[in-house]
Amino acid sequence: MNESITRAVSDLGLDDMVLPFVVEPLESRGRVVRLGPAIDRILAKHAYPAPVARLVGEATALTVLLGSALKFEGRFQVQTRTDGVVDMIVVDFDAPDRVRAFARFDAENLAQAIAMGAAAPAQLLGSGHLALTIDQGADMSRYQGVVPLEGQGLEEAAHQYFRQSEQIPTLVRLAVAESVTGEGRQWRAGGLMVQFLPHSTDRQRQADLHPGDAPEGTLLPDHSEDDVWTEAKSLAATVEDHELVDPTLSSERLLYRLFHERGVKVFEGQAVIDACRCSDARIEEMLRRFTPVERRDMVGDNGRIGITCEFCSTHREYDPADFDPV
Ligand SMILES: [Zn+2]
Structure with missing residues (x-):
């Protein structure tokens, strides 16, 4: 067993945590996110029908995976605008650890999609685009990457984003499940991201700060999908949906299952x-x-x-007279 994975597996830190890791022999790094009470509360506030909740859960897991990887102060936002039953999803990740989400959907079209057996997350999205925005505050530049959504779903769209904007081979897996326990229904979401480590650490620092924004003349390393990346990708791809949302399987255990032959080193988890x-x-x-x-x-x-926050559904009421000039 790899030394770094022998850290005691306890109940602590199973849920609502992001665990970064590297698989050095495969020149790959990544992170695992497991969302329990946090995603359950987000979805419960909106009381979304299950197919919509599943899609919002995927978008939230993706946002946390990507947002927590950025070394920055500010906000990372994932937004979809599409022609599907769910025509808009917005997920905000405020560094270092806060997440919120909402979706807009048409209830009648959703009922129809469910009746037709066409309510899988990618089907509900339809066509349009996925925008990823890094906003580091008023004085800083804003970065936005956009990828088309054409029925391929969020995982594949994320792969396209990394190919186009960052030129870093990346694999993303997302899973969402609703478990029925003695206490009622509970949503869980999980995600795994694995990236081929660019050979140049300078270039990597650049990518962390300004994704897709390498200075002109920068020599980009050759990211040909060589043998080690192919192996890393195929090991990561063996992760099953149920493993990503299993409350009894720690992220450390999961990584060990996937990469134990090569040795995986995990870093301090980050709470969400x-x-x-x-x-x-x-x-x-x-x-x-x-x-x-x-x-x-x-x-x-x-x-x-009366004002209701679309993210958290908090309703507030104000007397207009309180705002009149005295
Ligand atoms: Zn709110």
Whole structure:
């Protein structure tokens, strides 16, 4: 058994954690994410029908995998805009550990898709695009990568993103499951990402800071999919969906299963929490930007302005008079 994997496997850190790792003999690095209570709370807040929840779970696992890999301050966002039953998904990852998500879908079309047996995650997306945005704050440049969605699903779209934008061979696997326990239904999501380590560490530092933005004249290393990458990819690809969402299988155990012949080194896990950025202060600031007349137009039947956060479903109410100039 590889020394680095002998760390005690405990209940601690099984869920809502990202575990980075390297498989040095295969020049590959990656990360495993296991989401338990965090994804269950995100999905429960929206009470999404199961097929939509599955898709949002995939998008959230993907966002955490990619976002937690960035060494940055700020926000990483994954967004889909498509013509499918689920026409928009937005997942925000706020460094270093916060995630939130929502999706928009048409209930009638969803019922039809379910009746036709066409409600798999990729089918619900349809065609459009997937945008990945790194926003490091007001003074920093914003980076956006866009890949077309043409029915291939999020895993394959992620592979395309890394091929096109970063030229790093990457394998991504995502799985979502709903388990029925004594306490009710619980959603779990898991993901595995494996990347071929670029030979140049300088280039890698560059890629961490500014993905897809290597300075002109930079010699890009040859990322031909050589034998070691082929082996890393095929080992990683043997991961089963149920392993990615199994609450009794730790990420360390999972990595050991996949890579024990080559030896895998794991690093400190990173916790992930479901947390929204909405707050009274932010909403009040937004409301203050409107004129008194505009604010009066927003009031509902109860005479108050009702605002529901689309990410966390928190409903807040405000008296328009509180915002009038004194
Ligand atoms: Zn919120």
